[in-house]
Amino acid sequence: MKKNEIIKNVVVEKLVFWWKWFARLKSDNKDIDWKAIFISGWVVPGSVVNIRILKSRKDYIEAQSQELVKKSPLEKEHPNNPFGMQAWLARANIPYDEQLKIKAWQVEESIFHLKKFQNDLVVSPIVPSPIIDWYRNKIEFSFWKYISAKEWKNEHFNLWFHKQWEFSKIQDFDWTILISEVANKIFKEIKDFAKASWLPVYDQFDQKWFFRHIVIRQAFFTNQIMVIFSINHKYLDVIPAEAGIYKKGNDNLIDPRVEHKDNIMEKIKAFLNKLALKYSEIKSIYLSLNDNRSDTSIWELELIYGNEFIEEKLLWLTFNISPKSFFQTNSYGAEKLYNEVLNLVNSEQWIVNNDWNLWTVLDLYGWTWTIGMVFAPHSKKVISVELVTDASKDGEANANKNGIKNMEFINAKVEDFLDDYIKKWEKAELLIIDPPRTGMHPDALPNILKFWTKQIIYVSCNPATLSRDLSFILQNSDYKIEKIIPVDMFPHTSHIETIVSLTKS
Numbered sequence: 001m002k003k004n005e006i007i008k009n010v011v012v013e014k015l016v017f018w019w020k021w022f023a024r025l026k027s028d029n030k031d032i033d034w035k036a037i038f039i040s041g042w043v044v045p046g047s048v049v050n051i052r053i054l055k056s057r058k059d060y061i062e063a064q065s066q067e068l069v070k071k072s073p074l075e076k077e078h079p080n081n082p083f084g085m086q087a088w089l090a091r092a093n094i095p096y097d098e099q100l101k102i103k104a105w106q107v108e109e110s111i112f113h114l115k116k117f118q119n120d121l122v123v124s125p126i127v128p129s130p131i132i133d134w135y136r137n138k139i140e141f142s143f144w145k146y147i148s149a150k151e152w153k154n155e156h157f158n159l160w161f162h163k164q165w166e167f168s169k170i171q172d173f174d175w176t177i178l179i180s181e182v183a184n185k186i187f188k189e190i191k192d193f194a195k196a197s198w199l200p201v202y203d204q205f206d207q208k209w210f211f212r213h214i215v216i217r218q219a220f221f222t223n224q225i226m227v228i229f230s231i232n233h234k235y236l237d238v239i240p241a242e243a244g245i246y247k248k249g250n251d252n253l254i255d256p257r258v259e260h261k262d263n264i265m266e267k268i269k270a271f272l273n274k275l276a277l278k279y280s281e282i283k284s285i286y287l288s289l290n291d292n293r294s295d296t297s298i299w300e301l302e303l304i305y306g307n308e309f310i311e312e313k314l315l316w317l318t319f320n321i322s323p324k325s326f327f328q329t330n331s332y333g334a335e336k337l338y339n340e341v342l343n344l345v346n347s348e349q350w351i352v353n354n355d356w357n358l359w360t361v362l363d364l365y366g367w368t369w370t371i372g373m374v375f376a377p378h379s380k381k382v383i384s385v386e387l388v389t390d391a392s393k394d395g396e397a398n399a400n401k402n403g404i405k406n407m408e409f410i411n412a413k414v415e416d417f418l419d420d421y422i423k424k425w426e427k428a429e430l431l432i433i434d435p436p437r438t439g440m441h442p443d444a445l446p447n448i449l450k451f452w453t454k455q456i457i458y459v460s461c462n463p464a465t466l467s468r469d470l471s472f473i474l475q476n477s478d479y480k481i482e483k484i485i486p487v488d489m490f491p492h493t494s495h496i497e498t499i500v501s502l503t504k505s
């Protein structure tokens, strides 16, 4: 078995890590009979695939799925999604109850080895997302000219999400089950406008030309929409030379040399203003004047309609969302997640009759600061630590908006912050940790065990690093895992959140 060799007709058994599937190679050759195979790529358990070997080791093979031979019996075309499985929709063809089973099983599997440290571990039933389709409150589409960099199909016009795993592949479509009906309509109108105009789509390879991104943010609880239209305005300065070249391959295009650049910008703004009048949900429109070489959608922002921000509500809190704001992408799901966290703390016996009076809550990896804010009314003080400065500024503004005066926002690396915290012998009754995919930094993890706290709530978006960090905690302290709750915030994707409550006996 060598690298790049193709193995045909492999039956996929299950998901092992959040991005890798497991299969067994059944062979007449005794040396490799029932060898373990780890497959990357978008496959479904039960499907039969041809795979290409990436690594061949004594005990296992790592491979990439190459071709689908037979669909899994689990796979059914999603009734509202004719576009197949793509980034953010990698599991759309698996019915939702099966998606949940896969995710719950994945959490079970990743904590299984912890039973040697605590044998009574039980994973609670997975909490489904309150909405399954049309749930994202933010989406980012990229204009793109090519179906694939390799195949170089020179299509004039395509739109697709921001880069995901397969950056070079692009699919054109008019709507997606990820966003609401009205967000889809707005997207389609902008797309049609762009397509009907003579202006060219930005080319990431050549780093020139015009249309770049459409970003739509929708506050679900207030039904307010923000649109950000990103264009490379600098293109308009060089139109005459460029237009001639561009026109050669596209006979239908109007010669851009007849329009002055100011007129072009006026036409775009007029179109966007008309759009706002047609859709009353639109409360804010920005142009992003974007000649940045990297594929980023937010650059020099010009507010051309409405307010600087839209407002979203979560539980009893109201948040301003500006183009750069960080916010959980599934608003209904976020409420569910925070309620689960609240219940876990509420169920603690040291809170009597729902009468909370926590002294200090320490919220590590704050990001949108929402978890910290949820605890603010129940505590004397909430300290929230986050690395990204813009996120910290957002947090402070939103705390002010909600009249929260007992939150301290610390803009620092958690590992540095904790070093100081333990030197001061500080304590925190409740410690909330919500780290990025990589889990807790190895310099930070031991330090959370060096100060007194009654309960730790660990919210994780990666079962593998969660399990690694829990293993350390169980082996190096007298904390016990009290509850493990998987929460699905991202239907149709491989992402799963897990909340773990740890207390001291």
Ligand SMILES: C[S@@+](CC[C@H](N)C(=O)[O-])C[C@H]1O[C@@H](n2cnc3c(N)ncnc32)[C@H](O)[C@@H]1O
Pocket: 328, 365, 366, 367, 368, 369, 370, 371, 385, 386, 387, 388, 391, 412, 413, 414, 415, 434, 435, 436, 437, 441, 461
């Ligand atoms: C999963 S998000 C936190 C979500 C947040 N608790 C919420 O409810 O919205 C992880 C956050 O950790 C931040 N982060 C990553 N590494 C960090 C570090 N070393 N120190 C502090 N914050 C960090 C990231 O910027 C990101 O905002």
